Amino acid sequence: MLMACGGTGGERVLPPRYLTTAGALAVANLDGRIAQQAEAAGIEELLLLRARFLGDYNALDRASVLAERRFDTGLALLRRARTRSAVHHFADALADVDAAERAGADAEECGALRASILVATGHAGEAVPLLEAGVARHPGFASRSALAGAYAALGRLAEADRLYVAALADLDTTSPFPYAWIYFARGTMWAEQGGDTARGEALYAQALTHLPGFVMAGIHLAECEVARGDLSSAMARLDRLATSSNEPEALALLGELHVRTGEPERGRRELSRARQRFEALLSKHPLAFADHAALFYLGPGADAERAWVLAQQNLAGRQTDRAVALAVEAARATGRHQEARALVSASPRPTAGAPLPR
Structure with a gap:
C-alpha cells in the first residue's frame, strides 16, 4: 500500500493497481530490450530511460548519435526532438516538433512534447493552457503529470502536488519507473522550491523503494541526510552511487564530506x-551539464570564472528561475555585481534571486 509522503493536505495515494516489478528486475528487463533492439528504430527511448534513471551517460551518447541519423518520418522526428531536448538543444528540438507535425505525426504527442520544452525553457505560463486542455481531453497519468510539472515551475506547488497524486492514482502498469519519477519530482519540488526538506526526503525514499538504482x-x-546531520548514511549512499554510476555530483558531494570529516586526501x-567527469560530459553535451557543472565550480570545484561561463551558457538556452539564479550567483562570485543586478532586473519574476539547491 502506497501512501503519499507529506502531500499538501495529507492526501492519500491509492495503492497501485498491480504490484510493481522489483527495481533490479525492471532494469534487467530494460537492458534486455535494449540488447534485443540493437539499433532498431525506437531504441532511443529506451536509452533515454536508462540515462534518466541510472545516470548512464553512455546511453545518452548512443541515443543522441542514433537519433541524429533518423529523421525521415514524423515519428523519427519526434524521437529526435526528445533526444535533443534531453541534451538541452531546445531550439532544435522545437524545430523537430514542428517538422514532425507537418509530416503527420500525432498532434497530441507533438503538443505534449512542445509544452514540455516550453516548461523546460522557462515558458511554463505559455504551456499551461495547452496542458490544461490536454487534461480536459484525455485525463490520465501523462497529461496530469505534465501539467503538474508546469504548475510546479510557476510556484503553484499545492496544485502541482494534487495533480501528481492524481497522476499516481491513474497509473495502470507494473513498471516501477513512472512511480519512481513522480515521487522524485514531488520530492524535488518540496525540498528545493517549498523549502520542506523533511517532506522531500520522504518522497525521495519512496522513489527509491520503487527503483533502488535511481541515481x-x-x-x-x-x-537531505546531510542537511539533518546523518553524514554516515549519506556517505555510504554516495559511495555506492559513485561506484555504480561514476556520477560527478555523487563524487563531488562525497569528496566534500570526506574533507569535512577528516579525510582530506581522499576527499x-x-x-x-x-x-574530470564533469569536463568529460561537458565536452560531449555542454548544454545538458552546464548548470550542474556550474554549481560544482561555485562550490567544491572552486573556480568561479568557470562557473560564470557555464551559467551564461545555461541561461542562453533556457530562462528558468533556476537558470537566472545560477547566473546571478556566478556573477556575484566573480565580482560582476553590475551584471548580477541587470540579471535580477531583467527577470520577469521576483524569485530570480532565490537560493539555489546544492
Whole structure:
C-alpha cells in the first residue's frame, strides 16, 4: 500500500493497481530490450530511460548519435526532438516538433512534447493552457503529470502536488519507473522550491523503494541526510552511487564530506575525479551539464570564472528561475555585481534571486 509522503493536505495515494516489478528486475528487463533492439528504430527511448534513471551517460551518447541519423518520418522526428531536448538543444528540438507535425505525426504527442520544452525553457505560463486542455481531453497519468510539472515551475506547488497524486492514482502498469519519477519530482519540488526538506526526503525514499538504482533520487536523498546531520548514511549512499554510476555530483558531494570529516586526501581525490567527469560530459553535451557543472565550480570545484561561463551558457538556452539564479550567483562570485543586478532586473519574476539547491 502506497501512501503519499507529506502531500499538501495529507492526501492519500491509492495503492497501485498491480504490484510493481522489483527495481533490479525492471532494469534487467530494460537492458534486455535494449540488447534485443540493437539499433532498431525506437531504441532511443529506451536509452533515454536508462540515462534518466541510472545516470548512464553512455546511453545518452548512443541515443543522441542514433537519433541524429533518423529523421525521415514524423515519428523519427519526434524521437529526435526528445533526444535533443534531453541534451538541452531546445531550439532544435522545437524545430523537430514542428517538422514532425507537418509530416503527420500525432498532434497530441507533438503538443505534449512542445509544452514540455516550453516548461523546460522557462515558458511554463505559455504551456499551461495547452496542458490544461490536454487534461480536459484525455485525463490520465501523462497529461496530469505534465501539467503538474508546469504548475510546479510557476510556484503553484499545492496544485502541482494534487495533480501528481492524481497522476499516481491513474497509473495502470507494473513498471516501477513512472512511480519512481513522480515521487522524485514531488520530492524535488518540496525540498528545493517549498523549502520542506523533511517532506522531500520522504518522497525521495519512496522513489527509491520503487527503483533502488535511481541515481539522482539517491543523491538528493543523501543531500537531505546531510542537511539533518546523518553524514554516515549519506556517505555510504554516495559511495555506492559513485561506484555504480561514476556520477560527478555523487563524487563531488562525497569528496566534500570526506574533507569535512577528516579525510582530506581522499576527499580531494574524489573532487578531482568529479571535475574530470564533469569536463568529460561537458565536452560531449555542454548544454545538458552546464548548470550542474556550474554549481560544482561555485562550490567544491572552486573556480568561479568557470562557473560564470557555464551559467551564461545555461541561461542562453533556457530562462528558468533556476537558470537566472545560477547566473546571478556566478556573477556575484566573480565580482560582476553590475551584471548580477541587470540579471535580477531583467527577470520577469521576483524569485530570480532565490537560493539555489546544492
